[in-house]
Amino acid sequence: MAFRNEFFEKNAIFLLVGTLLTVAVGGIVEVVPVFTVETTVEKVQGMRPYSPLESRGRDIYVREGCYTCHSQQVRTLRDEVERYGHYSIAAESMYDHPFQWGSKRIGPDLARVGGKYSSDWQYAHLKNPQELVPESLMPRYAFLAETPLQTYDTVARMKTLRMVGVPYTDEQITSAESDLRTQSDPTADQTKLLARYPKAVTVPGNGTPTEMDALVAYLQMLGTLVNFADTNTERLRQ
Amino acid sequence: MPTKIEKDSVTGRETTGHEWDGLKELNTPLPKWWLYVFYLTIATSVLQFVLYPSFSYGPGYLHGVLGYTTRQEVDQDVAKIVAKRKADMDKIGTLSFAQIKADPKLLEVALVDGKQVFASNCQPCHGAGGGGNPGYPALAAGAWIWGGTLDAIQKTVTYGVRSDDPNARTSAMPAFGAGLLTQPQIQAVADYVWVTFYGNKADGRDVSEGAKVFNANCAVCHGVKGEGNKLMGAPRLASQVHLYGNTREAIMAQVMGPKMGVMPAWNTRLDPATIKAVTLYVHSLGGGE
Structure with a gap:
């Protein structure tokens, strides 16, 4: 006798067990890889958590929905590698909660925009993109330069990030407020900041950053942490 | 509920045995071709599971x-195109600018490559075709601060201006508003520059006082005739193209607290041959010396 659907339709207990088995297989296939997600993160030199100012700049980036037009992932495609630089690796977004890979590419990819243009350019361009790039579709964000950065919760935000796995040290958390001021004050001594956060880019100002200052500090470090001259595809493989 | 499986008298097929208010449903099997395509997709998925990276x-x-990875594939794709360009790029990298210019075919390769590189890296600041933007020199108009010869452009592109590179070109204009000159002196020198070098009408203004201030403070870098000094990166003032605008207010602002632009060093992103190609392109835009 051929196997018929009727069998399950007539025996509720078999229907229940059958359903359970099917859903369980689907669940395992989706869940098991997540348990081993650490093994997909390449071991590279240079990655560090965001400095307090960069981290706040990243919050502004997310709040303004920059990801709806800009991706942060150089895909493994020849044209992208030639235009933007080395393809993005998982390790580069291991401290991102959530990551900003994105899928809409109305504007250029920003995964390696850090240092590509001067900070002056970033300010001028954010205030009025069409002044520098006439054919640009990007909206103006001049108001960010008028809005003081809300900083009272910097430490709380860092502690929260630590709870979800960003390895901020106690020292980094206790010095968060001074680091934030230092990074937005070029006259201040940057030694300690750079020891805690190598390659951090100081933005112009007097220690009381605007939202735009934070955003520029974030943009200017994107994709600069890993030195790809030291590595290659074979070594990145797990 | 299946009640009674029976044959439909019109089509001769079995019914499902379901009945709703006298309506019965035929138990028509899936078309054979559809069923086999479906089985084929299942078989293909198993094959792909075995051949390609699948489960962690x-x-x-x-x-x-x-052993396929997209990373290896992109490495191979890039290697392929690099190999294709290698002969030309090696020549561009090793020959002198004069030698490249003497070879029309090679020059064309360099200019096409340079144009691409310019569009994705330089254009956001210097504008399409090198038209310039406020604070970013108009390359096509020959508004050179550090020189418009091929060698000078190559150096500027390679090391940048006030960049992090130790070989970067760098210059600093003092902020004359911070106690070096008085406000009337600054106004006077701005009048002088605006009238004498920018070619505006004096309208009865006496610029002799401004001339004195200029010769005492500014001429050492910008030249007595406002001709500028490319060795020091002092912009030419006697020109129709100005970095921060043509107004008297722009001159005042620049004398009081000068803005000094930054250009990144491109040796971290572009290889030497590519820098030479983009140099040739920039030089060809109309302002080359």
Whole structure:
């Protein structure tokens, strides 16, 4: 006798067990890889958590929905590698909660925009993109330069990030407020900041950053942490 | 509920045995071709599972029999195109600018490559075709601060201006508003520059006082005739194209607290041959010296 659907339709207990088995297989296939997600993160030199100012700049980036037009992932495609630089690796977004890979590419990819243009350019361009790039579709964000950065919760935000796995040290958390001021004050001594956060880019100002200052500090470090001259595809493989 | 499986008298097929208010449903099997295509997709998925990277577990993931990765593929794609360009790029990298210019075919390759590189890297600041933007020199108009010869452009592109590179070009204009000159002196020198070098009408203004201030403070870098000094990166003032605008207010602002632009060093992103190609392109835009 051929196997018929009727069998399950007539025996509720078999229907229940059958359903359970099917859903369980689907669940395992989706869940098991997540348990081993650490093994997909390449071991590279240079990655560090965001400095307090960069981290706040990243919050502004997310709040303004920059990801709806800009991706942060150089895909493994020849044209992208030639235009933007080395393809993005998982390790580069291991401290991102959530990551900003994105899928809409109305504007250029920003995964390696850090240092590509001067900070002056970033300010001028954010205030009025069409002044520098006439054919640009990007909206103006001049108001960010008028809005003081809300900083009272910097430490709380860092502690929260630590709870979800960003390895901020106690020292980094206790010095968060001074680091934030230092990074937005070029006259201040940057030694300690750079020891805690190598390659951090100081933005112009007097220690009381605007939202735009934070955003520029974030943009200017994107994709600069890993030195790809030291590595290659074979070594990145797990 | 299936009540009674029976044959439909019109089509001769079995019914499902379901009946709703006298309506019965035929139990028509799926078309054979559809069913076999469906089985084929299942078989293909198993094959792909075996051939390509598929499932991650404990210490790693199934690499697949072919050992394929997208990263290796892109490496190969890039290597292929680099090999294709190699002959030309090697020549551009090793020959002098004069030698490249003497070879029309090679020059064309360099200019086409340079144009691409310019569009994705330089254009956001210097504008399409090198038209310039406020604070970013108009390359096509020959508004050179550090020189418009091929060698000078190559150096500027390679090391940048006030960049992090130790060989970067760098210059600093003092902020004359911070106690070096008085406000009337600054106004006077701005009048002088605006009238004498920018070519505006004096309208009865006496610029002799401004001339004195200029010769005492500014001429050492910008030249007595406002001709500028490319060795020091002092912009030419006697010109129709000005970095921060043509107004008297722009001159005042620049004398009081000068803005000084930054250009990144491109040797971190572009290889030497590519820098030479983009140099040739920039030089060809109309302002080359």
